[in-house]
Amino acid sequence: MMDTLMNAGVHPRAQCPAPRTHRTRGLLLAALGLTLLLTGLPWVAKAQSSPLSGEALEIRVRQITDQLRCPTCQGISVNDSEASFSVQIKDKVRRMLEEGQNEEQIKSYFVSRYGEWILRAPMKEGLGLVLWVLPFLMIMLVGGWLMLRVYRNQHGSKHAGADAAAAEVAPSAVGLTPEQQERIQRDLKRFEEQD
Amino acid sequence: MAMLTSWKFWAVMLGIVALTGLFAFGFTKDPKLVPSPLVNRPAPAFSITEMNTGQALSSSDLKGKPYILNFWASWCVPCRQEAAHLEAAYQKYERQQGVLRVIGIAIQDAPEAARDFAKRYGKTYFLAVDNKAGDIALNYGLYGVPETFLVDAEGIIRFKNVGATTTEVIERDMLPLIRKK
Numbered sequence: 001m002m003d004t005l006m007n008a009g010v011h012p013r014a015q016c017p018a019p020r021t022h023r024t025r026g027l028l029l030a031a032l033g034l035t036l037l038l039t040g041l042p043w044v045a046k047a048q049s050s051p052l053s054g055e056a057l058e059i060r061v062r063q064i065t066d067q068l069r070c071p072t073c074q075g076i077s078v079n080d081s082e083a084s085f086s087v088q089i090k091d092k093v094r095r096m097l098e099e100g101q102n103e104e105q106i107k108s109y110f111v112s113r114y115g116e117w118i119l120r121a122p123m124k125e126g127l128g129l130v131l132w133v134l135p136f137l138m139i140m141l142v143g144g145w146l147m148l149r150v151y152r153n154q155h156g157s158k159h160a161g162a163d164a165a166a167a168e169v170a171p172s173a174v175g176l177t178p179e180q181q182e183r184i185q186r187d188l189k190r191f192e193e194q195d
Numbered sequence: 196m197a198m199l200t201s202w203k204f205w206a207v208m209l210g211i212v213a214l215t216g217l218f219a220f221g222f223t224k225d226p227k228l229v230p231s232p233l234v235n236r237p238a239p240a241f242s243i244t245e246m247n248t249g250q251a252l253s254s255s256d257l258k259g260k261p262y263i264l265n266f267w268a269s270w271c272v273p274c275r276q277e278a279a280h281l282e283a284a285y286q287k288y289e290r291q292q293g294v295l296r297v298i299g300i301a302i303q304d305a306p307e308a309a310r311d312f313a314k315r316y317g318k319t320y321f322l323a324v325d326n327k328a329g330d331i332a333l334n335y336g337l338y339g340v341p342e343t344f345l346v347d348a349e350g351i352i353r354f355k356n357v358g359a360t361t362t363e364v365i366e367r368d369m370l371p372l373i374r375k376k
Contacts, residue, residue, distance in 0.1 A: 071338030084303045085338065088329035095328075113239075113336030115232045 051100045061094050064103055068093075068110060069120050077120060231336055231355045238264070238346045239334035243298075243323035246306055246313075252298075252321060254350065261373040262296040264344045265360060266332065268304045269312035271340040277359035278316035284365050285320040295373065300325055302332040302340060345369045 052060055062079050068089060070081035078086040078093075089110070096106050110118045122128030176184070233239070242253040265281055267274040285297040297320040301309040306324050313322055325331045335344065343364075345354040353372045356364050
């Protein structure tokens with residue numbers, strides 16, 4: 001039969017879909033790679049050292065102050081706040097950018113005065129790194145666990161079905177009618193086809 | 196009963212207890228009290244001008260003697276409460292005993308309004324007004340007024356008080372820190 005398939009130009013492996021574990025692993029790796037890429041892009045984009053001016057300067061001011069917490073407000077950024085401290089922080093950020101300082105230097109200045117509390121998102125180092133990685137880790141763990149449960153359930157039910165069918169056939173094979181035997185053979189063939 | 200011997204059951208219970216403990220600990224903290232990263236670090240440098248006499252003063256001039264650095268504003272309500280306490284500390288510890296100085300810097304304030312406030316509430320120690328950009332306020336990581344720092348003779352910040360600084364705070368929390376040196 002293999003020769004027949006090969007002669008017809010059909011590779012035997014083409015008839016068999018990729019094993020579920022390989023497909024699943026591939027999907028997980030792709031998802032991980034995409035996540036790392038998307039979270040890595042902002043890190044690349046933030047490097048800047050030459051002084052800015054005009055509209056480009058204002059855009060950077062908004063981007064950076066959006067990451068700083070308003071010291072006197074409840075839960076809004078410096079960028080969104082018109083409180084006096086926030087206005088002064090915006091001016092400070094603007095001046096620091098005009099002097100040629102980059103985002104990391106500016107954030108470091110405020111963290112050294114206010115603590116990490118001033119940042120709206122945890123820093124990507126130390127304990128902060130744990131907070132960044134933990135959600136993705138949890139999603140992958142839970143997703144992996146769910147896939148494992150599904151895989152086990154499917155294979156477990158098939159084996160249970162085959163065992164049950166075998167148990168049905170073996171003890172009562174002597175007393176089965178031809179119709180019953182034919183029905184059993186049909187069911188067994190269906191299980192094999194599902195594999 | 197079989198559930199009680201299951202490791203999964205106990206793992207979930209441990210997770211619930213740990214999370215509950217974490218929340219309980221968090222609720223004991225006052226979210227308004229943000230610890231300052233400046234404590235036990237050198238006080239940021241500043242240069243100010245006395246708002247009545249025009250006398251110049253910089254932080255480097257203050258080395259050798261501890262000082263209380265109080266940030267206030269004329270529009271600040273608790274600042275009215277602490278004004279008498281700081282004035283009393285100035286009279287006792289700076290003028291009479293000469294063991295420390297008391298400095299006040301008004302932030303986000305107009306000089307005229309600051310002078311009126313000082314006159315109304317009897318503040319006679321060294322008082323200045325921060326510039327419009329709020330450079331000194333930002334350098335000290337202020338997020339409101341009043342806030343008060345204790346700087347020791349070496350120029351290291353030893354204590355920060357958020358809210359009105361009373362005589363009790365000065366004598367209980369600040370003076371012991373400079374006396375033991």
